[in-house]
Amino acid sequence: MKILNKIALLAAFIFIGVNVSFAQTKAEKKAAKQAEIKKMIDDQNFVFKANYALPMRGGTRPLTSDYDITISKDTIVSFLPYFGRAYVAPPPGTTDGGIKVNTTKFTYSSTPKGKGWNITIKPKEKNIADWRDVQTFNLSISQDGYGSLQVISSNRDPISFNGYVEARKTK
Template sequence: MKILNKIATLFLMSLISISLVHAQTSRKDKKAAHAAEIKSMVEAQDYVFDANYVTPMRGISRSLNSPYDLVISKDTITAFLPYFGQAYQAPYNPTDGGIKFTTTKFSYNSKVGKKGDWTITIKPTDRSISNWRDVQTMTLSISTDGYASLQVISTNRDPISFNGTIEKRDHKK
């Protein structure tokens, strides 16, 4: 009877070991697949930065509950982000608060870091005040895991930073 208990225990231990090794391999495979997907989107300039946390230069950092994003494609940048901080010039239209614009005129520079992360610099070159507002530079730092931070530097406002994730762009919109 003792031998049967030992055999059953060994069998159970080997099953647990096999399932743990399989789970670790599956996690590694999923992580590698996710990193490859992020790399593909960033290199294709076809993704969305989904902001979920904001850090103004002055004031309190806070979570964002509404959907705010920066949509990147090869030919268009669309920003729909909030702004908290000091503005040195009021918007022409009071409902135009935040960082909201769509432009097809911009420079896009991407640098790959040593760990495979990216630093992307976007500079709108469209100087139409109704569309471009006052954004000078947007610097997007993206990790291989898909986490990202965005720093926005404006002419007439204090700098502001956002944290979030990189997501697939919805081509239906």
């Protein structure tokens, strides 16, 4: 019986040791990911991938295709859907909708907020005749890389997106 008690005690110590080791590894991985997110934000070199659209009117819509906004020091490229009310009609025959911006003229400001960041991106190319004219991208990112993007346009209702941040793939 003493041998069984010793074996059970040894198994318990091994089990506790493995759990402590796993917890340290998990904490180290989380800290490394948070450091990577911080570096991407500071370097202005990341992609926000949208999972859900939250239009001003109507309910939340899960997104089944790849929609994102790519941020680098010199270029902003967005490919996002739009659901909502537009106050200016698109030109006749236009099938190009959504929030599509590709510009090198913009301002980027990042401010720490709690354990995350608030990022404001304002394209400088203002064309009031463009029915999709984006005024501001407001991006809130947590330290774990999850975020919320609000897009404010001059001729459309605002729309928000929930998603996550990942490293930008270089070509």
